[in-house]
Amino acid sequence: MSLFTHLNKRLAFSHWLSPLGFLALWELGSRTGVIPERTLAAPSSVLVTLWSMIVSGELPENLAVSFGRAAAGLVIGVSIGITLALVAGLSKKGEAAIDPIIQIKRTIPTLALTPLFIVWFGIGETPKIALIAFASVFPVYLNLYAGIRGVDVRLIEGARSFGLSKGEVIWHVILPGAMPALLTGLRYSLSVSILVLVVAEQINASAGLGYLVNNARDFMRTDIIVVCLLVYAGLGLGADALVRAIENRALAWRPSLVKA
Amino acid sequence: MKAQLTYLAFHAEATVTPLAPRAPRGLVRLRKFTRRFGTNTVIDALDLDIAPGEFVALLGRSGGGKTTLLRTLAGLDEVVGQDVQVPSSRAVVFQDARLLPWKKVWRNVALGLKGPNVRARAEAALREVGLGHRLDAWPLTLSGGEAQRVALARALVREPELLLLDEPFAALDALTRVKMHGLVLDLWRAHRPAVLMVTHDVDEAIALADRILVLDAGRIVAEERLIAERGQRGEEGRGLRQRLLGYLGCDVPQGEELSAVDVGASFAHSVQEGVA
Numbered sequence: 001m002s003l004f005t006h007l008n009k010r011l012a013f014s015h016w017l018s019p020l021g022f023l024a025l026w027e028l029g030s031r032t033g034v035i036p037e038r039t040l041a042a043p044s045s046v047l048v049t050l051w052s053m054i055v056s057g058e059l060p061e062n063l064a065v066s067f068g069r070a071a072a073g074l075v076i077g078v079s080i081g082i083t084l085a086l087v088a089g090l091s092k093k094g095e096a097a098i099d100p101i102i103q104i105k106r107t108i109p110t111l112a113l114t115p116l117f118i119v120w121f122g123i124g125e126t127p128k129i130a131l132i133a134f135a136s137v138f139p140v141y142l143n144l145y146a147g148i149r150g151v152d153v154r155l156i157e158g159a160r161s162f163g164l165s166k167g168e169v170i171w172h173v174i175l176p177g178a179m180p181a182l183l184t185g186l187r188y189s190l191s192v193s194i195l196v197l198v199v200a201e202q203i204n205a206s207a208g209l210g211y212l213v214n215n216a217r218d219f220m221r222t223d224i225i226v227v228c229l230l231v232y233a234g235l236g237l238g239a240d241a242l243v244r245a246i247e248n249r250a251l252a253w254r255p256s257l258v259k260a
Numbered sequence: 261m262k263a264q265l266t267y268l269a270f271h272a273e274a275t276v277t278p279l280a281p282r283a284p285r286g287l288v289r290l291r292k293f294t295r296r297f298g299t300n301t302v303i304d305a306l307d308l309d310i311a312p313g314e315f316v317a318l319l320g321r322s323g324g325g326k327t328t329l330l331r332t333l334a335g336l337d338e339v340v341g342q343d344v345q346v347p348s349s350r351a352v353v354f355q356d357a358r359l360l361p362w363k364k365v366w367r368n369v370a371l372g373l374k375g376p377n378v379r380a381r382a383e384a385a386l387r388e389v390g391l392g393h394r395l396d397a398w399p400l401t402l403s404g405g406e407a408q409r410v411a412l413a414r415a416l417v418r419e420p421e422l423l424l425l426d427e428p429f430a431a432l433d434a435l436t437r438v439k440m441h442g443l444v445l446d447l448w449r450a451h452r453p454a455v456l457m458v459t460h461d462v463d464e465a466i467a468l469a470d471r472i473l474v475l476d477a478g479r480i481v482a483e484e485r486l487i488a489e490r491g492q493r494g495e496e497g498r499g500l501r502q503r504l505l506g507y508l509g510c511d512v513p514q515g516e517e518l519s520a521v522d523v524g525a526s527f528a529h530s531v532q533e534g535v536a
Contacts, residue, residue: 154354159372160335160336161336162414163348164372172360172363172371176360176363177362179362253363
């Protein structure tokens with residue numbers, strides 16, 4: 001009796017139960033014909049399609065193309081964001097020159113620039129990468145800039161009182177102090193880059209996940225569309241795990257992570 | 261900044277008439293030092309001398325200019341066109357230890373140190389304050405007393421001629437404070453820097469210092485020298501305590517004095533082993 005209540009309690013509070021139940025209902029709906037194949041493929045057929053796409057090499061190839069776009073855009077955007085934030089954060093002149101422009105540009109939604117980017121860069125790889133780069137500049141810039149300005153003045157003074165030069169203060173105090181903010185910005189940039197990737201890949205792509213989705217749409221292959229959604233979700237999870245791994249190393253000093 | 265300070269100091273000294281007999285050169289020498297923020301004069305034509313190896317306590321109410329003076333001596337504020345001589349070899353211990361949380365304890369001590377054996381020197385300093393076992397700890401895992409001892413080690417590893425203590429024990433509990441008094445005296449005896457300790461604790465000043473200055477409204481309003489040995493200042497301390505509190509505008513009725521001076525000073529000696 002008590003075993004049953006114990007089991008009941010454990011089940012009631014487990015977090016994987018509701019998603020699993022949802023999948024079961026979905027599968028049931030597909031099998032009984034309540035959910036037609038052309039509206040949404042069954043989970044089981046999605047899995048089969050996923051496997052066949054992996055085996056045929058179709059998914060890895062297109063994933064590599066998309067990953068390359070996101071990575072290239074991110075590297076460019078994050079580098080620009082960090083550079084601008086350092087200039088604006090560390091000098092008054094830099095702040096006066098850079099910050100107003102960024103704040104103005106920030107009010108324009110990046111995706112609204114898509115038509116302009118197509119006019120400028122055509123429909124090849126360039127506008128896709130440029131859009132991702134453009135979008136990922138801001139989260140890094142805004143967070144790092146605020147992080148630099150938010151470093152405890154008392155720590156800076158303490159370091160100065162020990163005769164550290166300006167460069168040494170920046171290296172030993174300001175940059176490590178702004179590190180948590182930079183990583184927050186990086187995390188936002190990663191998720192923004194995936195968001196923009198999805199939209200950018202709708203621009204006349206001949207390879208990549210977006211291309212797969214577009215083709216699947218034309219043939220009403222909902223199973224392929226769901227597979228691609230899964231991959232996008234996987235990319236997002238992977239990006240998050242990456243930043244968390246960096247945080248665990250770079251911010252080992254934080255009290256929540258410190259084991260006394 | 262440092263070079264500028266020294267340059268100004270020597271320059272100012274050169275203007276003194278050469279016929280005047282030169283007093284033994286003090287380590288710190290301020291003449292008519294004035295500091296204003298807008299119309300508010302924080303420090304008003306202040307003269308200050310500190311001899312090498314001297315332990316000076318600076319008492320004063322909050323807002324009396326103590327911190328401003330200390331910041332000047334620490335080189336944190338620009339001194340332009342004033343007669344200020346401060347040794348370039350100086351170190352500060354702040355009330356909040358101001359350790360960099362992202363650097364391990366020994367790296368905090370080694371911050372900005374140049375030359376060979378940086379780690380060995382930092383280790384030695386940490387052992388001296390009784391923290392040889394926490395070299396690789398993160399600062400945020402330290403207790404308040406431990407953090408303050410790291411701050412002391414960080415100051416002393418530089419072998420400063422002038423050690424500036426800015427209410428270093430104000431945030432500690434009473435027992436830890438007494439232990440820290442003992443530690444500071446030990447370190448001072450071992451290294452003999454000149455010390456300027458800013459405090460608002462009259463008993464602390466009496467227990468530790470050679471000389472006590474009272475700063476009020478930007479001026480030194482009183483100066484007291486202590487003659488008795490540390491730990492035997494009960495007699496001397498009682499009257500002095502009364503006078504100092506009077507200068508600070510806080511009159512204590514006769515007979516209500518605490519005997520914290522005696523307790524503090526003698527206890528400081530008895531707990532030194534406990535610190536190590």
